[in-house]
Amino acid sequence: MGTDPYNPDTDGDSMPDGWEVDNSLDSLVEDALGDPDQDGASNLDEYRKSTDPNNPTSCPAKAMPWLLLLLDN
Numbered sequence: 823m824g825t826d827p828y829n830p831d832t833d834g835d836s837m838p839d840g841w842e843v844d845n846s847l848d849s850l851v852e853d854a855l856g857d858p859d860q861d862g863a864s865n866l867d868e869y870r871k872s873t874d875p876n877n878p879t880s881c882p883a884k885a886m887p888w889l890l891l892l893l894d895n
Contacts, residue, residue: 825849837869845875 825832825839832839832849839849847853847865854866859874861881868875871882 823849836866841869847875 823839823843830838830840833842833852835852835854837847837854841847842849842853845865845868847856847858854864856865857863857875858865859876859878859881861878862884863871863873863875863881865875867873867882868880873882874880
């Protein structure tokens with residue numbers, strides 16, 4: 823794979839090499855802002871929320887900015 827066995831994140835994009843390989847991403851390229859499934863969520867967001875970066879129906883929930891206004895009252 824060409825990854826560094828002593829570094830869990832060879833490309834330094836905050837996503838572990840194993841997760842990138844498991845999800846068909848390149849663990850040697852900083853691709854945190856990529857969005858291969860074009861669902862509006864970056865690879866890093868998909869990693870953090872445990873969703874599939876290659877499936878457009880599996881994406882992190884969108885924030886509801888109006889909710890903060892309701893809760894602030």
